[in-house]
Amino acid sequence: MAEQPLENKTAGEVITLPLADILTEEETDATYDLILWNDPVTLMSYVTWVLKRVFAYGKEKSQRIMMTVHTEGRAVAWTGARVEAEHYCAKVHGLGLMATVERSE
Amino acid sequence: MSFWRRPQLVAAMPDGNIEIKLSPAVRDLLKNLVDEHLGEGEAGNGAAKLFGPINPGVEFEDPLVLLHRETEISGVIEIFTSTLSASAISAEEGEAWLAVSQLLRTALIASAGIAYGLPHAEAPRLDDDGLIDALGLLQSELLGALGEIES
Numbered sequence: 261m262a263e264q265p266l267e268n269k270t271a272g273e274v275i276t277l278p279l280a281d282i283l284t285e286e287e288t289d290a291t292y293d294l295i296l297w298n299d300p301v302t303l304m305s306y307v308t309w310v311l312k313r314v315f316a317y318g319k320e321k322s323q324r325i326m327m328t329v330h331t332e333g334r335a336v337a338w339t340g341a342r343v344e345a346e347h348y349c350a351k352v353h354g355l356g357l358m359a360t361v362e363r364s365e
Numbered sequence: 366m367s368f369w370r371r372p373q374l375v376a377a378m379p380d381g382n383i384e385i386k387l388s389p390a391v392r393d394l395l396k397n398l399v400d401e402h403l404g405e406g407e408a409g410n411g412a413a414k415l416f417g418p419i420n421p422g423v424e425f426e427d428p429l430v431l432l433h434r435e436t437e438i439s440g441v442i443e444i445f446t447s448t449l450s451a452s453a454i455s456a457e458e459g460e461a462w463l464a465v466s467q468l469l470r471t472a473l474i475a476s477a478g479i480a481y482g483l484p485h486a487e488a489p490r491l492d493d494d495g496l497i498d499a500l501g502l503l504q505s506e507l508l509g510a511l512g513e514i515e516s
Contacts, residue, residue, distance in 0.1 A: 299481050300485065330484070331486075346419050349430075353416045354437025356464055361422075363422055
């Protein structure tokens with residue numbers, strides 16, 4: 261069904277805008293990394309479990325990312341669109357791990 | 366010959382649930398820890414404030430993302446507190462217990478001023494922190510039980 265022009269909308273009607281209309285061209289093209297940060301007490305097995313649970317990664321990939329966090333202090337756990345990265349980060353925080361989102365280099 | 370065995374805290378049950386073998390005193394302690402470290406408090410936001418900004422590169426954080434984080438955190442805390450006195454919990458509830466144990470450990474290391482992002486070999490150690498160790502033990506056993514149920 262074709263979308264009605266904005267001027268034909270009635271008060272209170274929900275307006276959905278494509279993300280591309282909200283973000284700048286630069287933002288829609290950019291990719292963002294979800295970074296997992298090391299700390300001295302979190303169980304390695306727990307980090308692996310979170311990676312499997314949140315991103316549905318297999319055991320090997322989860323363990324590889326976990327080991328990078330462990331040995332280097334941080335690792336990119338996921339790369340993609342900004343909004344998705346931020347929501348993944350919210351999920352990871354909900355499971356108690358420190359993570360942030362930053363623009364991919 | 367006798368062998369010393371550490372008492373088990375949780376165990377996978379044949380029906381796919383997890384038996385919780387914690388004493389009432391330990392359950393009270395966990396409840397107090399949650400109230401103290403993950404409660405709303407005066408500052409609001411509860412445990413969400415442990416993590417700081419999700420995307421430090423933007424001036425304003427997306428309120429929907431912040432709401433998502435708060436919902437995730439309050440969801441697991443609610444499941445945990447509502448099942449804290451149970452003798453057995455489901456695997457899904459076990460995952461919430463796992464998450465809350467981690468949130469408590471995160472709160473405890475935050476109050477000890479531990480910095481994130483150092484490689485393990487260079488990171489400062491928290492020597493003999495009984496609470497952090499005990500919560501780690503609980504997590505380890507929950508992971509074991511969940512793995513057993515999954516397989």
